[in-house]
């Protein structure tokens with residue numbers, strides 16, 4: 001048998017996707033929050049892996065219960081604040097836990113309109129879009145990444161794609177008028193802790209949407225950079241933006257077999273495969289990212 005030295009590498013553990021819904025009652029008017037919370041702890045955890053000694057393992061069941069108890073003890077508020085409270089708790093309370101990451105997705109609900117008026121306690125899921133956060137606390141430092149996922153957008157003008165190399169495998173036609181559609185997943189890293197998470201989120205989202213709408217696009221890559229650049233230009237609290245943009249292709253259908261022309265009016269919306277355009281836009285003097293991004 002060859003002698004082999006085996007060591008324990010980086011590890012973490014926690015409860016994934018704790019589903020939490022809170023109802024705040026303001027008389028007859030109710031306010032709901034719908035979150036999916038994941039926790040991940042790191043620390044001096046060799047013993048449980050090597051010998052099964054669980055004396056410093058904060059059970060994932062306890063982590064889940066802590067999420068629910070914290071939701072009762074004080075208002076959840078902005079997801080970044082809730083994530084910071086939870087992550088700090090695990091690091092402060094348990095000496096062997098040196099770092100905690102809490103990730104939260106927030107699912108939106110709108111009020112159902114009844115006779116044109118928003119109902120007091122009946123809601124309608126507001127689409128696939130999620131607001132997200134990933135907070136890491138280590139010692140007395142913290143890193144906050146805010147974001148959104150599955151924000152689906154489309155523009156029917158102001159998008160071209162041409163000038164790409166052609167070889168024997170290239171069939172794509174050059175175009176100066178195409179549909180541009182994507183489902184935006186964006187994550188942005190804050191410099192320091194910011195008091196106004198809600199305002200910051202709404203502004204970053206607005207800036208990205210306005211840039212998508214108004215920037216004349218020569219490629220989705222150019223649009224990606226412009227969206228990140230606009231955020232960094234207008235929001236000093238943001239150090240870095242990471243974007244993942246699937247190119248949701250819309251192909252003009254060939255209607256000639258039916259004796260019809262197609263002047264860019266009838267499209268086949270393909271769901272796969274899709275181009276996947278991903279990139280990071282950051283300030284050249286951005287603070288060190290520390291453990292803000294995966295892997296934790």
Ligand SMILES: O=c1[nH]c(=O)c2[nH]c(=O)[nH]c2[nH]1
Nearest residue numbers: 161172218219220221247275
């Ligand atoms: O905006 C685009 N970028 C690409 O890299 C690409 N590739 C492709 O086939 N279509 C597109 N569109």
